[in-house]
Amino acid sequence: MATDPNSAHSQLPKLKDVAAAAGVSLSVASRVLSGKADAYRISELASRRVRKEAERLGFQPDRSAKALRLGKSNLIGVIFPDVANSFFAAIAQQVAHAAERVGYDVLLADSGNSTNRESSLITQLLSRQIEGLVVCPVGKSFDHLKDRSLQKFPLVLVDRIAEINHAHIVTSDHRLGGTMLAEHLIEAGHRRIGVLQGLPGTWTNEKRLDGIRAALRKSKLKDIELAVRGDDFTKESGSKACRQLLQAMPKLSAIIALGNPQALGCLEVFQEKGLSIPRDLSLVSFDDHPFVSHLASPLTVIQQDVELLGREASRLLFSELLGESAAKKSQEIVPVKLEVRKSVMVLSKVQQHERVVS
Amino acid sequence: MATDPNSAHSQLPKLKDVAAAAGVSLSVASRVLSGKADAYRISELASRRVRKEAERLGFQPDRSAKALRLGKSNLIGVIFPDVANSFFAAIAQQVAHAAERVGYDVLLADSGNSTNRESSLITQLLSRQIEGLVVCPVGKSFDHLKDRSLQKFPLVLVDRIAEINHAHIVTSDHRLGGTMLAEHLIEAGHRRIGVLQGLPGTWTNEKRLDGIRAALRKSKLKDIELAVRGDDFTKESGSKACRQLLQAMPKLSAIIALGNPQALGCLEVFQEKGLSIPRDLSLVSFDDHPFVSHLASPLTVIQQDVELLGREASRLLFSELLGESAAKKSQEIVPVKLEVRKSVMVLSKVQQHERVVS
DNA sequence: ATGAAAGCGCTAACAT
DNA sequence: ATGTTAGCGCTTTCAT
Numbered sequence: 001m002a003t004d005p006n007s008a009h010s011q012l013p014k015l016k017d018v019a020a021a022a023g024v025s026l027s028v029a030s031r032v033l034s035g036k037a038d039a040y041r042i043s044e045l046a047s048r049r050v051r052k053e054a055e056r057l058g059f060q061p062d063r064s065a066k067a068l069r070l071g072k073s074n075l076i077g078v079i080f081p082d083v084a085n086s087f088f089a090a091i092a093q094q095v096a097h098a099a100e101r102v103g104y105d106v107l108l109a110d111s112g113n114s115t116n117r118e119s120s121l122i123t124q125l126l127s128r129q130i131e132g133l134v135v136c137p138v139g140k141s142f143d144h145l146k147d148r149s150l151q152k153f154p155l156v157l158v159d160r161i162a163e164i165n166h167a168h169i170v171t172s173d174h175r176l177g178g179t180m181l182a183e184h185l186i187e188a189g190h191r192r193i194g195v196l197q198g199l200p201g202t203w204t205n206e207k208r209l210d211g212i213r214a215a216l217r218k219s220k221l222k223d224i225e226l227a228v229r230g231d232d233f234t235k236e237s238g239s240k241a242c243r244q245l246l247q248a249m250p251k252l253s254a255i256i257a258l259g260n261p262q263a264l265g266c267l268e269v270f271q272e273k274g275l276s277i278p279r280d281l282s283l284v285s286f287d288d289h290p291f292v293s294h295l296a297s298p299l300t301v302i303q304q305d306v307e308l309l310g311r312e313a314s315r316l317l318f319s320e321l322l323g324e325s326a327a328k329k330s331q332e333i334v335p336v337k338l339e340v341r342k343s344v345m346v347l348s349k350v351q352q353h354e355r356v357v358s
Numbered sequence: 359m360a361t362d363p364n365s366a367h368s369q370l371p372k373l374k375d376v377a378a379a380a381g382v383s384l385s386v387a388s389r390v391l392s393g394k395a396d397a398y399r400i401s402e403l404a405s406r407r408v409r410k411e412a413e414r415l416g417f418q419p420d421r422s423a424k425a426l427r428l429g430k431s432n433l434i435g436v437i438f439p440d441v442a443n444s445f446f447a448a449i450a451q452q453v454a455h456a457a458e459r460v461g462y463d464v465l466l467a468d469s470g471n472s473t474n475r476e477s478s479l480i481t482q483l484l485s486r487q488i489e490g491l492v493v494c495p496v497g498k499s500f501d502h503l504k505d506r507s508l509q510k511f512p513l514v515l516v517d518r519i520a521e522i523n524h525a526h527i528v529t530s531d532h533r534l535g536g537t538m539l540a541e542h543l544i545e546a547g548h549r550r551i552g553v554l555q556g557l558p559g560t561w562t563n564e565k566r567l568d569g570i571r572a573a574l575r576k577s578k579l580k581d582i583e584l585a586v587r588g589d590d591f592t593k594e595s596g597s598k599a600c601r602q603l604l605q606a607m608p609k610l611s612a613i614i615a616l617g618n619p620q621a622l623g624c625l626e627v628f629q630e631k632g633l634s635i636p637r638d639l640s641l642v643s644f645d646d647h648p649f650v651s652h653l654a655s656p657l658t659v660i661q662q663d664v665e666l667l668g669r670e671a672s673r674l675l676f677s678e679l680l681g682e683s684a685a686k687k688s689q690e691i692v693p694v695k696l697e698v699r700k701s702v703m704v705l706s707k708v709q710q711h712e713r714v715v716s
Numbered sequence: 717a718t719g720a721a722a723g724c725g726c727t728a729a730c731a732t
Numbered sequence: 733a734t735g736t737t738a739g740c741g742c743t744t745t746c747a748t
Contacts, residue, residue: 061742068740070743083447296653423725
């Protein structure tokens, strides 16, 4: 015998109640309320009565029961390393909107940049019978994404990519972004360039670095020096790395921040040392923000099309879920844009080698 | 053994499969895996075997089935007007973390600032059998929050308040924030003050306005003029309202933005007209952002303790859910802080009435 | 055109 | 200490 866990609570109306009130059987009520009235040739009268009673009682079908019976949860999951980050928040929003449009609900989880938590969150969400998952994977180990239960599963990787072949991929062209920033600096005559990197090993970090290095190679210039410092996508890492660079490269003339938090850390150090942009040092960064063009020195940045990233991630997920598309996994690299502002000094030949700041 | 249990259908393992593999009955398996081994005095042997097989098969209990059987979903809902807004994103993150800690999952929904959508999202989430809800309500009509099914329901209102008495309430002291900003301006000698408001009628908007008006009254000054413009918490509304103020008050000397987006719109107009802060006009705003202190004119702002808001919202929700607290609904007004920077000009007696900008 | 009944995966009361 | 079984709320065959 089962207990009644809800004895004290005011029971929500069940299908049974609606059926009883309408004077029909459970099956008729079910058929009417799940839009199968026509298919089952339910009489107009019964149909109307059921609908009226359902409305009157405020009946809402129990989604757990439905999910269990149908083997279909209408649930998707979203896992991001840092939901408070507006980049991820914007993507989550797109996914939430898309989901709502097609009658899905969204389970949100925050991995807090920990691979372990990401992994356990995935199992957690899978036990909720989610039908699809959008994730921005953390770290360098992706074994948890290669799990058997994920192999034939609508999986969308966003921003950061894992080396697995059963997922859709949506990401900005981080490599190109790196190249554009570096080329921009080189064209302006910079020869000693410092980089404030994020978490080493992270896909975005490495791609951006790759792009920077590619630009240096392409330039064919022999006298370019590049120094990379930093260990995380945080303000703290940014300011620490900035100090290290200033220390390590006396002739440093430009800095590339591989993310806004690091740029912020850099700005703090500059402020503290009374360094001014671009007079003393040039600074460019990844990711834009409405405030950036109103900074004391409006930063030249790489803009990602966040909205597009979110839309594409949702589109890929739901078109696979709704069975419109083939099982083929797509890879989308969305373009980035160099937004040139006022943070880069154009150096003369002489200046290229003369600048000394500390 | 040579046979692969998953040769044909890669079905997820059920409790039945685990029980069979371990050579015990369903109930034993269930008891072991839901931590009731001791209570039911399951033998150490059986216990170990069940755990081993569950592990080997990667068994995860079906949460829908559990929820149905237990009448407990372990699900909460979060509804915000704009998830991409970092204020709400930060709160969502806190809730997500708190939920994870106590074994709950979070359903995220974005009302897109529409009361209708908010209302239908609530019904939607309720049909998922959520056990609690955090919502930042949109608009001025709260009938959907007074619904019968929400009356005895762990409900937390965050940031904006609805006039209902069955919900916990967590919000910043918006009124005090308004007062502090206005007093700061008045003390600096400003007598013609413009306000860039958000959506009229919204709780936050009205409270901030109230606070401003209270400061004017308290000052006892007869010669203060206040003009309020704007119709939304957006950049566009901000710049439009800013233009209107400039037009309507020739002697305007200071502007209060009731939100960062409006401040941004204001900055754009200033830039366009070549107006400089605080030389030509003073500007103060609600809400801080790391970039704000590095602006060309670092803005004096009211800081909300977003993290605390999020933590308190979660605490209230889960302490009611976990039954630690009484059914009493609490109201938390969390303090705000005035962060004084460089965006307010101190006016002399003469300047108070002479300034003319257009 | 409608109803009875089986069963989705799980837990717990009721046997042993 | 373990097994058997009813039933959570719903959909859907199968029967009428």
